[in-house]
Amino acid sequence: MSLHDLLLAPFADYGFMRRALVACFCLGLGSGPVGVLLMLRRMSLVGDSLSHAVLPGAAVGFLFAGFSLTAMGIGGLIAGLAVAILSGIVSRTTSLREDASFATFYLTSLAAGVLIVSLRGSSRDLLHVLFGTILAIDAPALYLVATIASLTLIILAIVYRPLIAECFDPGFLRAVGGRGPLHHLVFLFLVVLNLVAGFQALGTLMAVGLMMLPAAIARLWARSVPGMFIVAASTAALSGFIGLIASFHLGYASGPCIILTASLLYCVSLLAAPSGAVRRLFPRPHLTG
Amino acid sequence: MNNTDPAAAEAGGRLISLSNVTVAYDRRPAVHHLSGSFLPGSMTAIAGPNGAGKSTLVKALMNQLPVVEGHIDHAELSSRDFGYLPQAAEIDRSFPLSVGDTVMLGGWHVVGAFRGITAAITAKAREALSAVGLEGFERRPIGSLSAGQFQRVLFARLLLQDARVILLDEPFTAIDARTTRDLMDILLRWHRDGRTIIAVLHDFEQVRAHFPETLLIAREPIGWGPTSSVMTAENLLKARAMAENWDDFAEVCHRPGNKAA
Numbered sequence: 001m002s003l004h005d006l007l008l009a010p011f012a013d014y015g016f017m018r019r020a021l022v023a024c025f026c027l028g029l030g031s032g033p034v035g036v037l038l039m040l041r042r043m044s045l046v047g048d049s050l051s052h053a054v055l056p057g058a059a060v061g062f063l064f065a066g067f068s069l070t071a072m073g074i075g076g077l078i079a080g081l082a083v084a085i086l087s088g089i090v091s092r093t094t095s096l097r098e099d100a101s102f103a104t105f106y107l108t109s110l111a112a113g114v115l116i117v118s119l120r121g122s123s124r125d126l127l128h129v130l131f132g133t134i135l136a137i138d139a140p141a142l143y144l145v146a147t148i149a150s151l152t153l154i155i156l157a158i159v160y161r162p163l164i165a166e167c168f169d170p171g172f173l174r175a176v177g178g179r180g181p182l183h184h185l186v187f188l189f190l191v192v193l194n195l196v197a198g199f200q201a202l203g204t205l206m207a208v209g210l211m212m213l214p215a216a217i218a219r220l221w222a223r224s225v226p227g228m229f230i231v232a233a234s235t236a237a238l239s240g241f242i243g244l245i246a247s248f249h250l251g252y253a254s255g256p257c258i259i260l261t262a263s264l265l266y267c268v269s270l271l272a273a274p275s276g277a278v279r280r281l282f283p284r285p286h287l288t289g
Numbered sequence: 290m291n292n293t294d295p296a297a298a299e300a301g302g303r304l305i306s307l308s309n310v311t312v313a314y315d316r317r318p319a320v321h322h323l324s325g326s327f328l329p330g331s332m333t334a335i336a337g338p339n340g341a342g343k344s345t346l347v348k349a350l351m352n353q354l355p356v357v358e359g360h361i362d363h364a365e366l367s368s369r370d371f372g373y374l375p376q377a378a379e380i381d382r383s384f385p386l387s388v389g390d391t392v393m394l395g396g397w398h399v400v401g402a403f404r405g406i407t408a409a410i411t412a413k414a415r416e417a418l419s420a421v422g423l424e425g426f427e428r429r430p431i432g433s434l435s436a437g438q439f440q441r442v443l444f445a446r447l448l449l450q451d452a453r454v455i456l457l458d459e460p461f462t463a464i465d466a467r468t469t470r471d472l473m474d475i476l477l478r479w480h481r482d483g484r485t486i487i488a489v490l491h492d493f494e495q496v497r498a499h500f501p502e503t504l505l506i507a508r509e510p511i512g513w514g515p516t517s518s519v520m521t522a523e524n525l526l527k528a529r530a531m532a533e534n535w536d537d538f539a540e541v542c543h544r545p546g547n548k549a550a
Contacts, residue, residue, distance in 0.1 A: 040384065162402045165394055168384045171375040175351055176450075177368040183402075223430060225385055277499040 024240020030149035032232030035215030055084035055113030080192035132203030309359030372452030389427030395449030507531035
């Protein structure tokens with residue numbers, strides 16, 4: 001098998017592979033930076049909770065319109081935002097912290113979502129919703145994913161400074177009247193939006209994978225926030241490329257292959273990154289000053 | 290407690306006045322029935338034992354905590370006029386941000402959330418950094434700084450903020466003598482510029498040496514006025530004896546506003 005057969009032929013020969021690859025690139029561009037910010041805000045697990053919260057909305061969309069990605073996407077967006085906002089309200093008005101209120105709401109939504117899907121669909125449909133169907137992405141779905149990625153980058157560019165200032169020193173932003181809660185809400189909106197995009201491709205359970213794994217990898221390699229964005233977006237895209245190729249040649253499910261590739265890159269980073277294990281085992285001599 | 294003297298206050302124009310202020314956590318008062326005012330250009334230390342409500346008071350002054358009784362009047366000041374240095378523990382020092390960017394946050398009132406950083410602000414940030422003795426540190430990540438250096442960076446940010454009222458919450462905790470001296474010089478310069486300075490401090494020697502006014506607080510106000518008349522042995526003893534015990538059966542407080550405190 002030539003290198004061309006191995007790496008390029010699947011994409012040259014099959015339209016669904018090309019669309020899947022472009023979808024992965026778009027997901028990486030949007031989810032990568034969002035994941036980095038989630039991690040810096042110490043909300044890594046909030047992304048996970050929100051991805052589960054998308055499920056009942058998607059399920060209601062499925063009930064009304066069958067397996068339509070648009071209907072399920074809109075439903076998921078509404079459900080995810082509702083959980084994000086409700087959790088915010090609960091954590092600001094009660095003694096529960098944000099992580100606890102997220103956990104309670106997402107468990108509720110997950111149970112409700114599975115129940116709704118099982119009311120109408122088969123277990124095969126449930127599998128599609130939970131684990132996604134990246135190879136079934138058609139042109140309209142691709143446009144949706146691409147639009148979400150573009151929108152994410154534009155909005156992030158606008159709210160970048162207040163978001164960074166709030167992660168770093170929330171007291172300062174409050175003192176200068178920087179409207180932290182508003183930007184926090186905009187950011188949560190972006191998280192949900194990207195999870196909806198990811199859910200089309202990877203399903204509600206793994207949508208968060210292309211968000212948090214690249215973010216963790218980025219933190220290991222890069223020192224500045226923009227540098228982390230670049231590393232995260234490129235590792236997400238690379239995971240998509242390698243994962244799709246592996247799934248094509250080996251005949252494995254594509255979603256898990258993509259996420260496992262990202263996990264593999266993460267393990268390599270744990271060893272080889274500047275702050276990783278290899279550096280600790282083989283320390284370089286110290287400098288003069 | 291003579292700075293509530295009506296004549297003096299009238300002449301200087303009170304900048305921030307508190308009348309019968311109580312701030313509580315879960316109904317338990319942390320600052321209890323405090324009245325008085327900060328005059329423009331004054332330099333006041335807030336002193337007292339741990340748990341005396343010093344940080345709580347500063348947060349209430351910054352509108353970051355609600356007042357459950359009484360009110361704080363700083364009508365002629367906007368948020369732009371306040372420079373606030375929170376306790377060191379509230380800032381994420383491992384955040385991947387450069388020293389230069391951190392200092393330039395102080396230009397928030399000029400650039401806000403969306404406008405671009407101008408060359409003028411970059412130049413001012415560089416000046417501020419050299420004023421705190423950190424020349425050429427712009428590109429260093431803040432995670433690589435020592436506690437003292439990081440405090441200097443926060444002072445540089447305050448310099449850039451150019452605020453009329455500067456509130457500092459324990460600015461010299463865990464800071465060595467030399468850094469403390471340098472930063473105290475900056476405080477004194479601000480005082481000479483006519484800015485109003487309010488600082489929470491633990492070191493009574495420091496308070497006596499540099500701060501003309503002191504508010505001694507132990508949940509209840511104990512004294513507020515010229516440092517020499519407030520920081521007396523008798524008052525300090527009173528502050529130390531602050532009831533730290535937790536009364537499970539505390540009743541509702543019916544004390545009317547005690548303006549003279």
